[in-house]
Amino acid sequence: MIFASDNWAGAHPDISANLSRHAAGIATAYGDGELDRAVYQRFSEIFEREVAVFFVATGTAANALSMAACNRIGGVAFCHSEAHMNVDEFGAAGFYTGGARMSPVPGPLGRINPQALDRAIMRYSQDLAPAGQPMAVTITQATEVGTVYTVDDVKAVSEVARRHGLPLHMDGARFANAIAATDISPAEMTWKSGVDIISFGGTKNGCWMADAVVVLNPDVARDLRLLRQRAGQTFSKARFISAQFEAYLTDDLWLRMARQANAMAARLAETIEDAPTGRLAWLPQANEVFAVLDRTNAEKLQAAGAKFYEWGVPQGFDGHLGDNEAIYRFVASFATTAEDVDRFGQLIAG
Amino acid sequence: MIFASDNWAGAHPDISANLSRHAAGIATAYGDGELDRAVYQRFSEIFEREVAVFFVATGTAANALSMAACNRIGGVAFCHSEAHMNVDEFGAAGFYTGGARMSPVPGPLGRINPQALDRAIMRYSQDLAPAGQPMAVTITQATEVGTVYTVDDVKAVSEVARRHGLPLHMDGARFANAIAATDISPAEMTWKSGVDIISFGGTKNGCWMADAVVVLNPDVARDLRLLRQRAGQTFSKARFISAQFEAYLTDDLWLRMARQANAMAARLAETIEDAPTGRLAWLPQANEVFAVLDRTNAEKLQAAGAKFYEWGVPQGFDGHLGDNEAIYRFVASFATTAEDVDRFGQLIAG
Amino acid sequence: MIFASDNWAGAHPDISANLSRHAAGIATAYGDGELDRAVYQRFSEIFEREVAVFFVATGTAANALSMAACNRIGGVAFCHSEAHMNVDEFGAAGFYTGGARMSPVPGPLGRINPQALDRAIMRYSQDLAPAGQPMAVTITQATEVGTVYTVDDVKAVSEVARRHGLPLHMDGARFANAIAATDISPAEMTWKSGVDIISFGGTKNGCWMADAVVVLNPDVARDLRLLRQRAGQTFSKARFISAQFEAYLTDDLWLRMARQANAMAARLAETIEDAPTGRLAWLPQANEVFAVLDRTNAEKLQAAGAKFYEWGVPQGFDGHLGDNEAIYRFVASFATTAEDVDRFGQLIAG
Amino acid sequence: MIFASDNWAGAHPDISANLSRHAAGIATAYGDGELDRAVYQRFSEIFEREVAVFFVATGTAANALSMAACNRIGGVAFCHSEAHMNVDEFGAAGFYTGGARMSPVPGPLGRINPQALDRAIMRYSQDLAPAGQPMAVTITQATEVGTVYTVDDVKAVSEVARRHGLPLHMDGARFANAIAATDISPAEMTWKSGVDIISFGGTKNGCWMADAVVVLNPDVARDLRLLRQRAGQTFSKARFISAQFEAYLTDDLWLRMARQANAMAARLAETIEDAPTGRLAWLPQANEVFAVLDRTNAEKLQAAGAKFYEWGVPQGFDGHLGDNEAIYRFVASFATTAEDVDRFGQLIAG
Secondary structure (H helix, E strand, C coil), X not given: CEXXXXXXXXXXXXXXXXXXXXXXXXXXXXXXXXXXXXXXXXXXXXXXXXXEEEEEXXXXXXXXXXXXXXXXXXXXXXXXXXXXXXXXXXXXXXXXXXCCEEEEECCHHHCCCHHHHHHXXXXXXXXXXXXXXXXXXXXXXXXXXXXXXXXXXXXXXXHHHHHCCCCEEEEXXXXXXXXXXXXXCHHHHCHHHCCCEEEEECXXXXXXXXXXXXXXXXXXXXXXXXXXXXXXXXXXXXXXXXXXXXXXXXXXXXXXXXXXXHHHHHHHHHHHHHCCCEEECCCCCCCEEEEEEEHHHHHHHHHCXXXXXXXCCCCCCCCCCCCCEEEEEEECCCCCCHHHHHHHHHHHHC | CECCCHHHCCCCHHHHHHHHHCCXXXXXXXXXXXXXXXXXXXXXXXXXXXXXXXXXXXXXXXXXXXXXXXXXXXXXXXXXXXXXXXXXXXXXXHHHHCCCEEEEECCHHHCCCHHHHHHHHHCCCCCCCCCCEEEEEEEXXXXXXXXXXXXXXXXXXXXXXXXCCCCEEEEECCHHHHHHHHCCCHHHHCHHHXXXXXXXXXXXXXXCCCEEEEECCCCCCCCHHHHHHHCCCCCCCCHHHHHHHHHHCCCCHHHHHHHHHHHHHHHHHHHHHHCCXXXXXXXXXXXXXXXXXXXXXXXXXXXXXXXCEXXXXXXXXXXXXXXXEEEEEEECCCXXXXXXXXXHHHHHHC | CECCCHHHECCCHHHHHHHHHCCCCCCCCCCCCHHHHHHHHHHHHXXXXXXXXXXXXXXXXXXXXXXXXXXXXXXXXXXXXCCHHHHCCCCHHHHHHCCCEEEEECCHHHCCCHHHHHHHHXXXXXXXXXXXXXXXXXXXXXXXXXXXXXXXXXXXXXXXHHHCCCCEEEEECCHHHHHHHHCCCHHHHCHHHCCCEEEEEXXXXXXXXXXXXXXXXXXXXCCHHHHHHHCCCCCCCCHHHHHHHHHHCCCCHHHHHHHHHHHHHHHHHHHHHHCCCEEECCCCCCCEEEEEEEHHHHHHHHHCCCECEEECCCCCCCCCCCCCEEXXXXXXXXXXXXXXXXXXXXXXXX | CECCCHHHCCCCHHHHHXXXXXXXXXXXCCCCCHXXXXXXXHHHHHHCCCCEEEEEXXXXXXXXXXXXXXXXXXXXXXXXXXXXXXXXXXXXXXXXXXXXXXXXXXXXXXXXXXXXXXXXXXXXXXXCCCCCEEEEEEEECCCCCCCCCCHHHHHHHHHHHHHCCCCEEEEECCHHHHHHHHCCCHHHHCHHHCCCEEEEXXXXXXXXXXXXXXXXXXXXXXXXXXXXXXXXXXXXXXHHHHHHHHHHCCCCHHHHHHHHHHHHHHHHHHHHXXXXXXXXXCCCCXXXXXXXXXXXXXXXXXXXXXXXXXXXXXCCCCCCCCCCEEEEEEECCCCCCHHHHHHHHHHHHC
16 A cells, blocks of 8 residues: 555566666676667657667656756746646756756646746746746646646647747656556657657656656757766666666556556545545546545554655645645555555545 | 776676565665665675765766765865866766866875875965865775775875865775775775775676765765755665665675676786786786787787777876887776686787 | 936946045955955944945845855745846856755735745755755845835744744845835844845945845855855955945935935826826835836837836736736936936826 | 055056046946947957957956856866966856866966877867866966966967867956067957957956956857856946946056056066075066065065065976075056065165
């Protein structure tokens, strides 16, 4: 009954096995080995175009380096008010850019409102004002509150970005879950809809440690290799990441794991809907479920062994919170089982 | 015959096996799991005191974060003129510190001259001068040119540092090789000789990706956890690093691997000494061999499949270089075999 | 009819004369001369306590250095959503802090809402979350939209800051105008109400170039001297700033100039209220007037020689904007005369 | 007898008078006023080509911004080992560049040795090495030890820089003294000899506070305006700097002041040569004199009211230092008089 986060799970056996398979033998270091190249090629196939792949240590590093690669002097990036990159990454984007600002844009349930985005960018677009230089727009897919941008949603944002000449970044820490949820192709969800660069996360979805920045538009982020080097994020034995991604991207393992996580989230959502003492805060669309629970009840569940945390009230929440009620987040992972969920179901049905 | 670098090797089978062993099951993220704590404890045993361990992505990150943790406004760190951190890490230390300077100190064959260090620090110690604030001294063990500081050498440096109130950092990317070469205990080689903080490298010595900053003196580097967080170097599934270090530090695996690398370097050194067409540039003390070769000869060896690179002429080289001669570096790793060396021996004996 | 900004005016004759008076002769450089010390002492008298004074080149530098002096790793400063420091200083605060974030807090007409501030800080106060470290609160006095915090307003903000252990900074680019408008003593308006550090501006109010950070609470901003040095903001011939401040702070020149500016703003406000074609957007409280004008009318006035600019719609504007209407800002300075205002009055009266 | 530094002097009366003359009236802010433009034009005349002029607060800021404008990721700038920018500006260049390194190059008496420069750059020029990217060369004219690069010296350096594709910066804090000493035109001394960008100092030579970065080659430093903005170095009432430079550059005032300073340095040098108890350390070429004195004697002179400081032993000093002897620096300024020097002469003559 561990719904604390998808990074509490370990690695999928196929990932482990592939690591062992590639452990022996000599390979060129720093990401120039044969396996590395094969994996880069695999990414290009999945995205249906030639892409550039940069392994990094964490999702935070992927986001921060993406911003650094889009950086301008006095730069301002536009993100959702509740974007993980802005409020939950300890200022990494500011550090990597030497001080670029994140300008928060409102929008319901984790998704940027395109009109509000337009207004926010305009604030910085007057030529003479010493305000700053717009540098990028970033969205999170799936979002921080378990919702998913449709292809049309992505296009609405990218049109605004494009009109202002700004690259569009996607924080894809849970990209697999969004793809699994929508059955839209990675290409369609990204560059065909105007996304230029993506933080492609494998760690939350069954890898040990596999995160990458994938540059979809060769005109952006040209200095990424050098920025990564300077940040101490260039792995000497890069094949260790490659071995994970090779397994991850073979036979749709990444989507199979995401589908399992999403399915378990859906099962959990049903369980909560059915329970007399809780209700969904909004409809989950990927692998995260947000529920309104009575605090006393929540503590009882936690005391009984369920792991999950309280969450803030996001923009666009149109439900009601009773005096002793709060919103709680439950995250399902590739390793979550129906038994886990059902045990929780018995508990909450209690 | 791959002597290009010790990071061209993969991972030791014991490391791989332990990763697989720990892949399943749920664990607290961000380095707070049971395995993580056990591994921190193991570090404390090896260093014979309570230490604080911070996993990071690369040796460069370990060094740069160590400097960031010692940072002062207008800070100046003192390192050997040829220190990897200063001349081979793409300015990572400058980036992580927001611009601290590395002041180069001379010394023969990779080792800082303590008197020169004293003079260099004095330059910045006049109270009124707007020159800068000394912040740290850093040495590399084993050094960039395959030599090793004796305990007395370390103490001579640490006495100067201590007199100026500066913490002493050790870049231990090849710490295992230095320990294996000297048979001095890790405690004696570090904090008992005045070292406060060390970049402890496992990656070059048989791990996949296992680097850590180990804080030996609790009075220094107190912000390391936060600095690491901001740098996107805090792993969610930290147990993946822990699993490597657990195997690495069990039954002296780390020293056994380092001894193998050192022994192969010694065998290679003998081979080169015996060859009619090459000679040692200086005596190797760990797992790196530097030889003077005729360029034409070197290219012939490379063409025949031997991998090794030319190196610059270091301070303290007192040999002679003929017109067409240069210095070349050969690195042995845990995976180097006597057969590798002997094949090269036949080639060079040629 | 130049109402573009208060920095379009030159220097008051007394300021100029004092500069000439101090031009000859030798003085200790870097702010340690006799005149410098006398001026620091004068600041202490005006603030009724021992303060530390740091001259800097611009108001932007004063703000950015203040933030740098309050900086923490992963730091978050809390400011009004429309704070000059956040949206109009080209990211200087981010640059000086190496990436600290400004978290925008709402509030009507330029003044932070204390409850909203409390909520914003709480977001970053959970111990375990890798969100960031609250580092400071900053308010602007007089505000960006010509309003003034009362002493009670300041106290309401400082109580929240104090409860969270955060220093309170005041951006006093127009501090003189706020003091002149309220007749509150500088001490009462600042440290007696919980302000720890202030950007004290003279440039917009009749000096050539005289800005300073004044540290009111000796427990904060201890590294300011060093941070200023590193930023290239330490003047060798500091007496040039001292000479300006000496005149500025003698015989209440600073308040006399501010009163003139405020009075001219009030006269302008009346003029606009009386005009058939314009109306005040809200009541001005210092030296800036915001008016709603028809765009066509505004362009006509500008074409006739009046200098003023359009402004965005701030939070808390509760008026109505017609289809072709916008808000415009008019700034009066020490050099604005009744004739200037009346000429504009005739123009707008049409 | 104040020979402590040229920044202990105040401002020349013509500078003061011009400031007063321009104090009244309204002018466009931020350096776009009529006077500002006239002064930029004057710079272009003096340098005999269209140049771009950026006023800044200090010489340190001029240097640091110049480096920021030449910055590259992992950047390395090459300077003399004793360059003020590297060892006496509190790490400002590192701060402004977010961590670029200064690589020290040797050379006798403050002047870079071109061959050593070439070798230093080569260290960072191998394509595959993660060492860094060369970004600029910087020289100081007149140098930190009172010597002057001849035009041929400048050309020898610029040829090396050009061959490696690097811009050449000149730290001209005492550029006037170098021009006055050599009677070479500013154009010949700079861009005609390969200098691309110069820190043009007026503060040490009779201005209050007048420093500028002058971009001579329009292909370099294109972001300087934005970098200056972000650094809080863009003056609102820029005409205050313009008024100083207008007087400074009229009727050769700048060269007349520099000639006076140089002449007084020469007179002082003669005096010291004639004295029984001191000798020149090397021949002065501009406005700074370096002398070898017995420490006891130096203290006696200082006790009698002479202001001057001890200096380190520079590279290329080929004299002898007795047991109790040291090198001392004496700086003459536009305000130094023959009487000052002769009083010192009587003192040292004993």
